[in-house]
Each structure stands twice: as C-alpha cells, then as structure tokens.
Amino acid sequence: MSDSDAGVWGDQTKPAAAHEPVLYEAVLGLLEYSGSAVVLDATVGHGGHAAALAGGLSEEGMLIGLDVDEASLAAATEKLAGAACRVTLRRENFGHFDEVLDDLGIGEVDVILADLGVSSAQLAEGERGFSFQVDGPLDMRLDDRLERTAADLVNDLSAEELADVIYQYGEERYSRRIARRIVAAREEKRIETTGELARVILGALGIKTKGRRSRIHPATRTFQALRIAVNDELGQLQRLLAKAPERLKVGGRIGVISFHSLEDRLVKHNFRENKTAGRYEILTRKPVTAEAAERERNPRSRSAKLRVARRIAAPAA
Numbered sequence: 001m002s003d004s005d006a007g008v009w010g011d012q013t014k015p016a017a018a019h020e021p022v023l024y025e026a027v028l029g030l031l032e033y034s035g036s037a038v039v040l041d042a043t044v045g046h047g048g049h050a051a052a053l054a055g056g057l058s059e060e061g062m063l064i065g066l067d068v069d070e071a072s073l074a075a076a077t078e079k080l081a082g083a084a085c086r087v088t089l090r091r092e093n094f095g096h097f098d099e100v101l102d103d104l105g106i107g108e109v110d111v112i113l114a115d116l117g118v119s120s121a122q123l124a125e126g127e128r129g130f131s132f133q134v135d136g137p138l139d140m141r142l143d144d145r146l147e148r149t150a151a152d153l154v155n156d157l158s159a160e161e162l163a164d165v166i167y168q169y170g171e172e173r174y175s176r177r178i179a180r181r182i183v184a185a186r187e188e189k190r191i192e193t194t195g196e197l198a199r200v201i202l203g204a205l206g207i208k209t210k211g212r213r214s215r216i217h218p219a220t221r222t223f224q225a226l227r228i229a230v231n232d233e234l235g236q237l238q239r240l241l242a243k244a245p246e247r248l249k250v251g252g253r254i255g256v257i258s259f260h261s262l263e264d265r266l267v268k269h270n271f272r273e274n275k276t277a278g279r280y281e282i283l284t285r286k287p288v289t290a291e292a293a294e295r296e297r298n299p300r301s302r303s304a305k306l307r308v309a310r311r312i313a314a315p316a317a
C-alpha cells in the first residue's frame with residue numbers, strides 16, 4: 001500500500017494545491033480526442049480535469065460528468081459554465097455510467113476518465129468524516145444517499161468482520177489487534193467520531209501521538225479500509241472497468257488515476273485482460289506518476305498512478 005495524502009502526518013490539506021487536478025499534463029497528453037468527441041469524466045469532482053478536457057471540445061463535442069457527491073457537482077457546474085461544448089452533469093455512481101449513456105441515447109464515447117477516491121476538498125471537510133486529522137462524525141459516505149456510514153460498520157460489525165475489512169481493504173497487518181480494541185472501546189461507548197477512532201487505533205498499536213515512528217499515520221490503513229467498504233469502491237471500479245470496452249469507440253481512450261495498490265491492481269489486470277482479448281492497446285507500459293515538483297505542491301499526487309489504454313478493434317471471432 002502506498003501513502004495517500006490522508007495518511008501523511010500533518011500535511012494533508014495544503015490549501016494552495018486544494019483543487020489542482022493530479023497528473024494534469026499527462027492526462028491531457030494521453031487522452032487524445034477530436035473537437036467533436038464525447039468525453040465522459042466519471043469522477044467530475046470540482047471539474048478541474050473536466051474543464052481542461054472541455055477546452056479541447058468544440059460546439060459539436062460533449063462532456064458528460066458524473067459524481068455521487070452533490071457539493072462536487074455544484075462546484076463542477078460553476079467551473080464548466082463557460083465551456084463551448086455541450087455539458088451534461090449527473091449525480092450517478094460511475095458503476096452505472098452505461099445507464100446514463102443509455103438515458104442520453106449515446107452508444108459509445110471517445111474518452112473515459114476516472115480520477116478515483118476523495119478530493120482534497122472532501123478530505124478537508126471535517127463533517128464528511130474522511131480524515132483522522134480533522135475531527136468530525138465517522139461518516140465517510142461519498143454519496144449521502146447511502147444508508148451505512150463508517151460509524152455503523154465500526155459499531156455493528158463483529159470483531160472478525162471488522163478485522164477482515166481492515167485486512168482486505170487496508171492491507172493492515174495489525175487488523176485483528178485493531179478490531180479487538182475497537183470492540184472493547186465500543187462496549188464502553190459507541191465510537192462516533194474520526195478522532196475517537198484514531199485514538200482507539202493508536203491505543204491498539206501502542207503509539208502515542210508525539211512519538212511518531214513512521215511517516216505514515218498509523219490510522220491510515222484502517223481509515224482507507226472503512227472508506228472502501230462504506231462506498232463499495234472496488235466493486236464500483238470493477239463495474240466501470242468491465243463495461244468500458246463495450247462503450248468505448250474504436251480508437252477511444254480510457255484513463256484511470258488510482259491512489260492505492262488495490263485499485264491499481266484492478267486497473268492493471270483489467271487492461272491486461274482486454275489486451276489479451278484484442279480489445280485494448282495499453283499506452284502506459286508503466287503507470288505515470290507525478291514529478292517531484294507536483295509531489296511537492298500537491299500531496300495528493302504522491303500516490304497517484306495513471307494508466308491509459310486505447311480501444312482497438314477486436315479481431316473477428
């Protein structure tokens with residue numbers, strides 16, 4: 001597992017870089033398309049990448065932006081207000097992107113971009129509960145229409161179920177110890193906030209806040225695991241990847257920016273399988289990562305990996 005900006009002690013919300021789209025140049029350079037293309041930004045967020053992509057589209061082109069988060073969509077609406085192309089923004093999970101295309105009467109698109117995970121703005125907002133460094137309710141839902149929050153998982157799962165979630169989605173080797181400590185703590189009182197959970201994790205690992213032993217905050221893996229479970233992040237990514245080849249035009253491109261090894265592995269394997277099946281040419285032999293200057297400016301870019309593939313005509317069966 002690599003460190004995300006959520007995990008590095010102390011530097012998680014550098015305001016100057018709050019809305020800088022990651023790997024901006026590489027995304028624009030690798031996702032080639034014509035002015036009349038249909039471009040799908042599956043994670044439109046605050047519209048940073050989308051505005052740049054829309055800049056390459058004419059009046060005949062179309063940008064479709066999806067996000068499950070209403071606040072992000074509001075920001076994207078504003079950002080994309082001056083675009084020359086048609087813009088359609090929908091509050092939809094990208095696992096269902098095909099349904100949005102069906103609804104719009106669009107068969108295939110020229111570009112699919114997914115910049116996974118949580119934006120710097122979502123991370124910085126304590127109320128959303130993504131961060132252990134900004135105290136807030138233990139929520140972690142990207143989509144507030146979902147029923148189950150992180151607090152529900154932490155307080156209702158059995159010790160074994162919790163340990164499995166923390167191990168599988170956080171690749172945390174102390175998962176059992178942390179799960180046992182959570183269960184002991186919640187017997188005294190329901191765990192309701194990110195700060196409470198972070199303290200329980202530090203306690204389980206015998207770490208005092210002042211005695212930093214590693215660059216990565218000890219709660220990083222557990223928080224990542226809960227967020228993935230709450231939002232079914234890997235399931236939705238698998239759905240997007242599985243449906244992409246049939247909705248990409250021949251010559252069209254898909255780019256995915258991932259932030260931890262579980263996501264990157266899914267993307268890498270999916271692209272390879274599609275290559276073997278004669279559907280994709282892989283344009284990034286190795287994933288593109290951020291240069292030193294971007295890593296310095298924007299902590300979120302440090303764990304970003306971009307992979308891009310091009311849809312090619314499958315050979316006749």
Ligand SMILES: C[S@@+](CC[C@H](N)C(=O)[O-])C[C@H]1O[C@@H](n2cnc3c(N)ncnc32)[C@H](O)[C@@H]1O
Pocket residue numbers: 020021022042043044045046047048049050066067068069072092093094095115116117118119120142236
């Ligand atoms: C890293 S941000 C994207 C930032 C964007 N590229 C930009 O330049 O502003 C990821 C966004 O994807 C959204 N998101 C995450 N998972 C999603 C999913 N399965 N379906 C739709 N949106 C999702 C989040 O709400 C967040 O706004």
